[in-house]
Amino acid sequence: MKTHWQILVVDDEEVMCESLAAWLREDGYTVDTASSGREGVEKARARDYAIYFVDLKMPGGMDGIETMMQVRRLHPEASIIIITAYATVDTAITAMKEGAQEYIVKPCNPEEISLLVNRIIKVKNLQRENTILRKKLSRQYVVGDVISKNARMGDILKLCHEIAGLRSTVLIQGESGTGKEMIARAIHNSGDRAAKPFVAVSCAALAETLLESELFGHEKGSFTGASERKQGKFEMADGGTIFLDEIGDISPKLQVDLLRVLQERSFYRVGGTEEVRVDARVVAATHVNLQQAVTEGKFREDLFYRLNVIEIRIPPLRDRREDIPLLAHHFLERLAHEMGKDITEISEGGLKLLMDYNWPGNVRELENAVERALVTSRGQVLTEEDFSFLAANEAAKAWTAPAGMTLQEMEKLLIMATLERTNGNIKESASVLGIDRSTLYEKIKRYEIPR
Amino acid sequence: MKYLYVGATPEVERQAYGAVRDRVESAFGVAVREMELGAVDFAYDRERGQYGSIAVLEMLARICPPDAVKLLAVTERDLYIPVLTFVFGQAQLSGRVAVISLARLRQEFYGLAPNREIFLERAMKEALHETGHMFGLVHCGDRSCAMSLATNVRQIDSKRGEFCVPCGARLRRNMAVREQGL
Numbered sequence: 306m307k308t309h310w311q312i313l314v315v316d317d318e319e320v321m322c323e324s325l326a327a328w329l330r331e332d333g334y335t336v337d338t339a340s341s342g343r344e345g346v347e348k349a350r351a352r353d354y355a356i357y358f359v360d361l362k363m364p365g366g367m368d369g370i371e372t373m374m375q376v377r378r379l380h381p382e383a384s385i386i387i388i389t390a391y392a393t394v395d396t397a398i399t400a401m402k403e404g405a406q407e408y409i410v411k412p413c414n415p416e417e418i419s420l421l422v423n424r425i426i427k428v429k430n431l432q433r434e435n436t437i438l439r440k441k442l443s444r445q446y447v448v449g450d451v452i453s454k455n456a457r458m459g460d461i462l463k464l465c466h467e468i469a470g471l472r473s474t475v476l477i478q479g480e481s482g483t484g485k486e487m488i489a490r491a492i493h494n495s496g497d498r499a500a501k502p503f504v505a506v507s508c509a510a511l512a513e514t515l516l517e518s519e520l521f522g523h524e525k526g527s528f529t530g531a532s533e534r535k536q537g538k539f540e541m542a543d544g545g546t547i548f549l550d551e552i553g554d555i556s557p558k559l560q561v562d563l564l565r566v567l568q569e570r571s572f573y574r575v576g577g578t579e580e581v582r583v584d585a586r587v588v589a590a591t592h593v594n595l596q597q598a599v600t601e602g603k604f605r606e607d608l609f610y611r612l613n614v615i616e617i618r619i620p621p622l623r624d625r626r627e628d629i630p631l632l633a634h635h636f637l638e639r640l641a642h643e644m645g646k647d648i649t650e651i652s653e654g655g656l657k658l659l660m661d662y663n664w665p666g667n668v669r670e671l672e673n674a675v676e677r678a679l680v681t682s683r684g685q686v687l688t689e690e691d692f693s694f695l696a697a698n699e700a701a702k703a704w705t706a707p708a709g710m711t712l713q714e715m716e717k718l719l720i721m722a723t724l725e726r727t728n729g730n731i732k733e734s735a736s737v738l739g740i741d742r743s744t745l746y747e748k749i750k751r752y753e754i755p756r
Numbered sequence: 757m758k759y760l761y762v763g764a765t766p767e768v769e770r771q772a773y774g775a776v777r778d779r780v781e782s783a784f785g786v787a788v789r790e791m792e793l794g795a796v797d798f799a800y801d802r803e804r805g806q807y808g809s810i811a812v813l814e815m816l817a818r819i820c821p822p823d824a825v826k827l828l829a830v831t832e833r834d835l836y837i838p839v840l841t842f843v844f845g846q847a848q849l850s851g852r853v854a855v856i857s858l859a860r861l862r863q864e865f866y867g868l869a870p871n872r873e874i875f876l877e878r879a880m881k882e883a884l885h886e887t888g889h890m891f892g893l894v895h896c897g898d899r900s901c902a903m904s905l906a907t908n909v910r911q912i913d914s915k916r917g918e919f920c921v922p923c924g925a926r927l928r929r930n931m932a933v934r935e936q937g938l
Contacts, residue, residue, distance in 0.1 A: 324810055324837035330849050332905060333894035388839065412804075412841045416907035685926075 309638065309649065310355035310426055311335045315345035315372060316388070317363045321411075325358060328415075332422070342367030346375045353380045355429050356422060361389035361396060370396075370403055377404050384425045388413075437639060451484070451491060452635050455625035461488070461617055468615050469496030474567060476552075476612045477590040479619030482667030485590040486548060488617065493546040498586060501545030504538045508559075509551035517559060518575045527576020539572060542585040552612065553591040553598055560605045567611045587612070622664040622671065629659050632668060636675040637687065646679055654689035662695050717752040720745070724754070760784060760887075761820070761827040763791035768830050772858060772879050776830055779880040779917070780887055784931075786825060793819075796833055809835040809846040809855055816853035826890045827853045828883060834859035844906065845882050847889035854886040861909065878912045888919065892930045896923050 312334050316322040319340065326336040337354070339345035342363050349357070357376055361369035373385045386407045387400040397408045407421055451462055468475065469492050477485045486505060493503045511519055514528070522537030538547055555563065566572045571582045589612045598604035622629065633651055641648045651659070655678075664670055678691040720738065727733040735745040748754075762780055764773040773790075781788040799811035812829065820827045835843050835857040844861070847854030861878040863871045884902040896903035899911075901920035906912040919927060 318838070320810060321838045325839045327846070327849065328837060328840065328843075331847070331889055331894060411839045412836065413839060414907070415840045415843065418840070419905060419907050684929075 309642070310429060311337065311352070312356045312358065312422075313337045313339060313345060313348055313354040314358045315339045315342060315363075315369075316358075316360035317341055317365075318360070321360065328418075329422070332419075334422075341365050342369070342372035342375075345372050346379070349376045349379050349383070353383065355384065356425055357383055357385045359385055359387055361387050361400070370399055373400070373405060374403055384429070386421065386425075433642065437642065451487065452631050453625065453628045454631060455620070455628050457620050458625060458628070461619065462491075464615070464617065465492050466495060468492065471496075471615075472584075472586050473614045474586070474612050475588045475615045475617060476595070477588065477617045477619065478595065479590070479592065479617075480621045480665075480667055481592045482669030483619040483621060484668050485592075485619060486550060488619065489546070489548045489588040489590065492588060493548075493586075498545050502542055503546045503548065504542040504585075505548040505550060506538050507550045509554040513556045513559060516555065517562065520559075521562070521572050521574055522577075522581075523575035524577040527574075531576070534574075537574065539566065539583050539585055540581060543583045544585070546586045546588055549587065549589040551591060552589040553593040553595055553604060557605070560608050564605065564608045564611060567608075622667045626660055629664075629671065630656055632671055633659055633675055636672045637679070640672075640676050640679055644679055646682075648679060648682060648685055648687060650686040652686050652688040655687050655692055658689050658692050658695060713752075716748070717754065720748055720752065721754055724749075757787070758823055758825045759789040759821075760786040761789050761791045761824045762883075763793040763816075763827060763829045765793045765829065765831040765833070766795055767832045768858065769832075772876060773830055775876045776828075776856075776879050776883045780828060780883050783884055783918075784887060784891075784927075786931075789824075791821070791827070793829055793831075796831055799833075801836070804836060805834075806836040806842065807831075807833040807857075809837055809843055809857075812855050813846060813848060813853050816855065817848070817851075820852050824852065826887065828887050828890070829853070829855040830858065830879075830883070831855060832858050844912070845886040847886040849889050849894070850892040851890060854890050856882045856886050861912070866909070874913070877917065878909060881912055881915055881917050884917060884919070888923070888927065891927055893919075893923055893927060896920060898923075 312329055314322050314326050314329070314336060315338075316325070317340055322338045322340065326338050329336045337348055339348050342359075343365065345357070345359065357373070359369045359372050359376075363369060363372070369387050369389070373387065376383050376385060384406045385404065386409060387405045388409050388411055389396060390411050400408050406425065409418065409421070451458070453459065453462070465488065475489075475492065477488055479485050489505075490503060493499060506519060508516060518528075518531070518535065518537070520537050520539055522535050522540055523531045525531060525534045562572065566583075567587060570584065571580050573580060595604055595609055595613070599606050599609050633656070637648065637651060659671070659674075666673070674692060674695060675687075677694065678687050682688075682691045720734070723734045723737050727737065731742055731745060735742045738745065760780060762773075762777045777788055777790060796807050796812050796815070798815070799807040799809075801808055812831070812835070816827055816829055835846065835855065837843055837846065842860060843857070845854065845856035856879070858879055859865065861882065862875050863869060881902055885906075888903050893903050895905040898904060898920045899914060900916045901923055902915055902918055903920070903923045904911070904915055906915065
């Protein structure tokens with residue numbers, strides 16, 4: 306897995322720079338070059354490299370040590386190898402003191418450079434794997450981890466930063482797969498509650514009574530099977546954040562209980578008489594339109610306003626298509642690494658297909674699509690073909706039952722569509738619809754279908 | 757019709773040249789043409805007592821025949837690039853020219869008794885390696901593959917004179933793409 310890693314060679318002598326770069330490219334690395342310390346620092350500002358080869362002696366007021374110090378200011382973890390033709394103990398000591406990882410004297414034995422580069426890359430691979438695993442394990446996302454260049458998302462992230470330190474309740478609305486939990490975690494981890502627990506509860510997953518005991522805990526013997534006193538999620542989240550996912554699905558009774566917790570900051574365990582006080586920030590999320598649920602009388606208005614103190618609406622992926630390539634490459638990089646596949650690119654055709662797709666399952670669906678393509682791909686680049694299963698999805702889901710339509714309206718539409726397809730041929734339409742010709746005539750008359 | 761040219765500088769012994777020529781022809785399945793090359797004295801660095809491989813590649817690029825898919829040069833001269841003490845060979849990655857040096861492939865170079873078989877084996881492996889680079893292959897992690905990086909002769913000896921399965925597949929794909937582009 307070399308191709309992820311980029312190397313920068315900084316040397317004022319072009320032939321030195323280019324020959325080392327060419328040699329490293331044969332090893333499969335992507336290599337950039339810079340002909341001065343200043344240019345090297347500029348390039349380091351634009352991106353972090355896995356390894357920096359920096360020549361010690363460079364003219365123009367910025368030698369290798371100075372270049373290295375400036376690069377380290379930008380990237381404290383940078384691996385820098387100082388190259389010099391004038392090996393003196395003094396400069397070597399200076400370079401190492403300032404944080405050079407290694408020091409090579411040119412001309413250098415190819416084996417030495419090869420071992421050096423391999424060793425550094427091995428460590429980089431391990432560090433990266435470690436970071437990925439840790440993130441995966443603890444899901445400690447911060448606001449900076451959210452990938453987007455969409456203006457609306459930018460506003461949301463700004464808002465997340467601003468509200469991270471507050472205690473106000475947050476309501477996150479967005480279609481499934483848009484990353485509601487990730488935003489909730491980002492808010493939690495970016496504020497002063499970060500060190501305290503983040504407890505997530507899916508309100509849709511549990512039956513009413515179970516959810517009640519799950520949220521508030523229960524006393525021993527409060528119901529059959531309650532053999533021990535159990536702490537609820539609210540208590541577990543004390544000092545931290547409780548994330549209530551699919552809040553739109555909770556029963557009227559639980560709505561009342563929840564309203565009480567939000568108002569009083571205290572509750573009773575199921576079957577308990579002792580009031581439990583908690584300091585948990587509530588972040589709720591829903592994929593249904595809660596405002597509409599309020600209008601329809603399915604969700605308590607007072608609870609809605611208690612929850613909706615700070616409102617975040619995450620746009621669906623199809624409304625921020627500019628993020629698709631960014632996210633696709635992000636998932637590709639992470640998943641290819643996890644799966645040990647040496648695939649780093651998505652072809653132009655592949656990207657176009659991703660851009661054109663509607664993504665009903667949003668970011669989660671995109672992640673799954675990249676994973677599936679990686680599993681089946683045989684090449685080094687993910688192509689249109691690798692994503693062809695999306696086209697099949699699209700075709701299968703092209704028709705969905707329209708909401709709020711009566712059977713009769715549906716029947717009328719279907720008859721009209723069938724007649725249109727058969728160019729008004731009654732015999733054929735009747736056969737397609739599976740009814741007699743006379744029945745079809747009758748329906749055409751009843752529904753006043755123009756012919 | 758395009759050819760894979762294999763050239764030799766005047767001092768190269770003909771038997772080694774022939775062995776390299778034949779191996780390249782059979783490995784890449786492209787018709788090979790021989791090419792007599794001039795001496796590479798222009799690339800000599802008096803201080804190092806070696807020949808700069810970059811200058812050699814530049815010369816090769818200038819004289820590369822129009823009907824050449826690639827041009828692989830063989831020389832006896834010890835090659836270097838500025839940052840390294842030596843190179844066994846060098847290629848333009850995905851380019852048209854490459855050079856290999858026989859200087860460090862003989863047992864005698866390391867003070868050992870001569871062994872022709874070992875020498876010719878090494879020459880053929882290096883030829884495959886650098887030609888592989890011209891066809892866009894990069895170093896392979898499989899130590900037995902011809903595309904694995906060798907920085908000493910022991911590593912050359914432990915390779916097989918063939919590409920591993922993934923490198924072979926990559927090579928065929930790269931060659932097919934190139935043919936379509938012709």
